Amino acid sequence: MKTINRIVIVGFGSIAQALLPLLVERYQGDIVIFDKEVDVSRQAIAQEYSASLIKKLITPHNFVSVISPYLGEQVFLLNLAVSVSSEALIDLAQRHDSLYLDTCIEPWEYSADVDSNLASNFSLREGLKRFAKQRAVDRATAVVAHGANPGFISVLLKKALTQMAAVNGVAFEISHPQDWARLAERLGVRVIQISERDTQVTGKERSEQHFMCTWSVDGLITECLQPAEMGWGSHETRLPQGAIRNDYAIAMREQGREVKVKSWSPNYLDFAGYLLTHNESLSIAEYLTLGDSRNPSYRPTVYYAYHPCDQAVASMALLNEGNEDRVLTKEVLKDGIVSGIDELGVFLISDQYPSVWMGSNLSIGKARKMAKYNSATSLQVVSSIVAGMAWAQANPHAGILESESLDWEFIYGIVEKYWQPMVFQQIDWRPVAGDSTLSFGSFLI
Numbered sequence: 001m002k003t004i005n006r007i008v009i010v011g012f013g014s015i016a017q018a019l020l021p022l023l024v025e026r027y028q029g030d031i032v033i034f035d036k037e038v039d040v041s042r043q044a045i046a047q048e049y050s051a052s053l054i055k056k057l058i059t060p061h062n063f064v065s066v067i068s069p070y071l072g073e074q075v076f077l078l079n080l081a082v083s084v085s086s087e088a089l090i091d092l093a094q095r096h097d098s099l100y101l102d103t104c105i106e107p108w109e110y111s112a113d114v115d116s117n118l119a120s121n122f123s124l125r126e127g128l129k130r131f132a133k134q135r136a137v138d139r140a141t142a143v144v145a146h147g148a149n150p151g152f153i154s155v156l157l158k159k160a161l162t163q164m165a166a167v168n169g170v171a172f173e174i175s176h177p178q179d180w181a182r183l184a185e186r187l188g189v190r191v192i193q194i195s196e197r198d199t200q201v202t203g204k205e206r207s208e209q210h211f212m213c214t215w216s217v218d219g220l221i222t223e224c225l226q227p228a229e230m231g232w233g234s235h236e237t238r239l240p241q242g243a244i245r246n247d248y249a250i251a252m253r254e255q256g257r258e259v260k261v262k263s264w265s266p267n268y269l270d271f272a273g274y275l276l277t278h279n280e281s282l283s284i285a286e287y288l289t290l291g292d293s294r295n296p297s298y299r300p301t302v303y304y305a306y307h308p309c310d311q312a313v314a315s316m317a318l319l320n321e322g323n324e325d326r327v328l329t330k331e332v333l334k335d336g337i338v339s340g341i342d343e344l345g346v347f348l349i350s351d352q353y354p355s356v357w358m359g360s361n362l363s364i365g366k367a368r369k370m371a372k373y374n375s376a377t378s379l380q381v382v383s384s385i386v387a388g389m390a391w392a393q394a395n396p397h398a399g400i401l402e403s404e405s406l407d408w409e410f411i412y413g414i415v416e417k418y419w420q421p422m423v424f425q426q427i428d429w430r431p432v433a434g435d436s437t438l439s440f441g442s443f444l445i
Contacts, residue, residue, distance in 0.1 A: 005029035011081025018378035071096035103147030132400040150280035152384035160358035188352030200340030213312035224257035231285020233301030263305035273305030342376035360419035383418030
């Protein structure tokens with residue numbers, strides 16, 4: 001396992017702050033952080049964990065000169081900022097033989113493209129795939145899009161598939177990555193929802209033009225304003241009106257904030273989730289494809305169904321004009337949360353067997369007991385980050401990888417304790433009673 005004596009973090013928002021307690025448990029070296037904002041709170045958290053916090057906006061013009069002096073063979077570079085290019089930082093890290101991880105694929109800025117007013121996740125992911133093909137496969141490991149979701153949810157999918165097969169007496173053997181798609185097909189999995197219902201609440205009143213959520217406000221706003229995207233299943237017969245087909249995925253004409261779908265979780269039961277674009281909706285769909293990508297013999301429909309905390313939902317009304325002009329102030333809810341859980345899991349909806357939900361019912365109380373400066377939402381993310389870092393250390397020259405390519409049992413073994421209680425539940429659930437087609441239209445609200 002590669003020794004790490006320095007961790008360099010770009011971005012010091014809520015996730016990076018929540019990550020520090022877990023990092024100092026596992027690493028002894030220096031921690032250097034760059035952020036465009038250095039306030040009293042950020043400085044205090046950094047000092048508590050003996051991290052050096054440097055006020056610097058990382059841009060296309062300065063990232064090489066600013067970050068390079070801190071890189072080397074025993075360095076891990078974490079990109080936890082919005083609008084700091086994943087491709088640029090991967091290239092920089094690999095030039096110095098440093099390891100790299102981010103939680104989503106980022107451009108330098110989100111700008112107009114053919115799909116919407118913001119760059120789509122499909123275009124970002126396809127661009128990174130082209131970038132990765134141009135590079136040697138044995139260069140320093142760069143794990144991309146590996147937080148909770150995207151990230152650990154792809155690991156959890158494999159755990160759920162194995163348990164679903166076991167309870168239904170379906171024998172299987174995994175000797176090749178495509179065997180996962182064959183297993184999903186045998187289990188009749190037609191729809192995979194990344195199902196999340198956040199019930200964390202704070203006693204603080206939200207002012208009229210104040211945007212609140214339990215993770216990154218800028219990240220959530222971006223996803224709300226991007227086109228609603230999903231992996232498109234082989235059983236689907238009708239595209240949503242105005243949708244654009246992109247190989248294994250589709251992009252709807254609506255923004256994610258405008259599309260609601262029916263979902264379910266063990267604690268909250270039925271709920272309406274927003275279909276926000278996410279990398280895992282695309283990577284899982286492509287990973288579970290059999291046959292030609294454009295006309296597959298099998299592929300499930302895959303998408304993110306997210307109901308954020310109620311105060312975030314109220315905040316999303318500020319985006320009703322299709323932009324964030326009405327947002328005056330922003331706040332990540334953390335210390336003020338008084339109760340609630342973040343139910344996050346994979347919901348495998350089958351046309352042959354009872355459907356399966358598997359995931360976390362982590363509460364705010366347990367999250368705080370396990371790691372300071374965390375909510376249930378952040379702990380699910382940062383535990384996956386440290387697991388991805390550990391895998392990269394054990395496999396330091398694996399090139400550029402998404403979560404589906406990692407050893408799922410290795411990652412699960414590290415993350416499980418942080419996501420407990422883990423729930424595996426079977427249910428005979430349909431979006432419309434008596435409708436066995438499981439077509440996307442049946443899920444729309």
